[in-house]
Amino acid sequence: MTDHGQLKIHRVEGELQGTGPEHSPDVVVLGLDPGHETAQGKIVRAHQLWPEAAIILKGAPGDPHCLLTAVRHGVRGVILPESAPDEVDEAARKVHAGELWFSRSQLKAMLGIAMFEQHLWGLRDMAESSGLTERELEVSELVVRGFSNRQIAERLGIAESTAKVHLHHAFGKLHVASRAELLVKTTVAGPPDGPWC
Numbered sequence: 787m788t789d790h791g792q793l794k795i796h797r798v799e800g801e802l803q804g805t806g807p808e809h810s811p812d813v814v815v816l817g818l819d820p821g822h823e824t825a826q827g828k829i830v831r832a833h834q835l836w837p838e839a840a841i842i843l844k845g846a847p848g849d850p851h852c853l854l855t856a857v858r859h860g861v862r863g864v865i866l867p868e869s870a871p872d873e874v875d876e877a878a879r880k881v882h883a884g885e886l887w888f889s890r891s892q893l894k895a896m897l898g899i900a901m902f903e904q905h906l907w908g909l910r911d912m913a914e915s916s917g918l919t920e921r922e923l924e925v926s927e928l929v930v931r932g933f934s935n936r937q938i939a940e941r942l943g944i945a946e947s948t949a950k951v952h953l954h955h956a957f958g959k960l961h962v963a964s965r966a967e968l969l970v971k972t973t974v975a976g977p978p979d980g981p982w983c
Contacts, residue, residue: 793882844867863881906972
């Protein structure tokens, strides 16, 4: 562990080894090595060992769904594996100060997924109380995903007119008049934790 003035940074490459409570870091930089623990296991273990520490991944999971789940489990930034020591220190200072350290493309991808998950979660919650059939829910989920009526019909192997009928029934049961209203109405506080990849 390195001590940069007041900031204690613990760098972990390879297997995760815990330090005693007297060595609690402010920031943990986790190297993601394919030959060692999975990213999931490493993040969970680091969070258990140092629950107060901000976690930065050195290297990012390729799938933005996995990255979003990692954020939900304490990850506050990602740096490139080849980052220079001063870049690592800057990222550590920023996340310790409460900021996030992600690329714009990572943030955009995670935000898109989070918004989509939020709408699906809200739709499923509404479907339980509104009496949607399984097919009406399926059609509504495709609407939330941005599918047109023709795309819904192709995806489900039904006629476009049948897709429209299912959508009309779903809109009636959900008390919405349009796709836009469905998106607004399905916005909720947020989904539960996503699955690990």
